[in-house]
Amino acid sequence: MGDPRRQKKKFVVPKRPFDTDRFEQELQLIGSFGLRNKRELWRHSTDLSNFRRQARNLLALPPSERQHSEKELVNKLARIGVLEQPVLDQVLDLTLENVLERRLQTIVYRKGMAASLHHARQLVTHGHIALDSARVTTPARLMTVGEADRLAYASKSSLNDQSHPARIAASYAATKVVEPVDDYDERSRGGRDDRRGGRRDDRRDTRRDAPAKPAPKVKDDNVEPVSNEEVDPIGDEKLE
Template identity: 60%
Template sequence: MGDPRKQKKKYVAPKKPFDSDRFEQELQMIGVYGLRNKRELWTHRTELSNYRRQARNLLALPISEREQNERELVNKLARLGILTTDPTLDHVLDLTMENLLERRLQTVVFRKGLASSMHHARQIVTHGHVALDAARVNTPQRLITVAEEDRLQYTPKSALNDASHPARIAASDAARRVSAEGFEGSDKFDRSDRSERPARQDKPEKTEPVTNEAIGPVGGDVNE
């Protein structure tokens, strides 16, 4: 039967490991979109980099040679909802991380009002409460096409089908809040209050225990 296929790494780590500006941007995206760790973010960043590299390579070719490959690339991104109508290779070069993160299953579930927050959306996806055409989907990082978005629903046996379920009520309240305040205002990751945190207090120094030698001989003459 042969050896099992070797799993390849799906992301490329940043070339500069320590960059405070990048740290802030990554932490904000992780908090806003409810990602598990930076590896998930780097996976989508590598995917975006591959799309942009394909676009640059196609732009270097004559129009007659790149026409078919260009149409396949832009149509794929349009089906995923990453690009809008009448997309071109220039639009591919203008893509950002937010364009891909908005098409994640986790994000779409929250956008549709099936969950009360991004983290709740990840929970119900991984626990098998979300279905696509009655087929369970439990991969939060999966990119959802525009056609699949309308077919997302709760699984038939999920307890969330009950409209009186507390999670359903919280999800409805969150959907109304998002429509009123916007997505950024509803689940934004704020790190501006770090300077207001109390300073770390040093631990008290340990005192050495008193020994018999320091006290003196026991039972000695008090007149000495």
């Protein structure tokens, strides 16, 4: 039988483990495309880097030597819908968003078959999506242009019913108006006092500006009250 093949990583981790700019960009892409973790993002990033490296190596060759390999690479990227025109120079202009748009999960959501990107991932993994009557359960699969048009609900899926709550939610999500992002970001950055309308600050300022109350007088039973009349320290007679 021989020894089993060694499993190798399908992605390359970033060289700088702690980079604030990269963290923000990765989190934005993960939220925008409903990815599960950063490994999925790194896998597609590695694929994009391989496409670019092949294009750079081919551009360094004479046109006569690169003709066959150039045609294979360009046709492959055009078939999955990444390239609009079969030109080798456009491969260097590709971004990670172009690759993520061709995921099965993203296409299911773009076609209005799911209420959100996370809902689309759930439908794919649970076997509700079919390609040519065959179930596909890989959300990260890169779909070709022809395959994207042949996607449908599985034959035994309960989502074939038009009155299914998930179908109603998907149709509503496709037509609803999205709230502006700037307004959402402004509210999300506000603290606890901003959400309460600043009432806490108002109460604090009112207490600070209010006049101080006089200290209450404490009555001591052991101290006898002193009269306003002057008393002779020697005798009990009053001074005239």
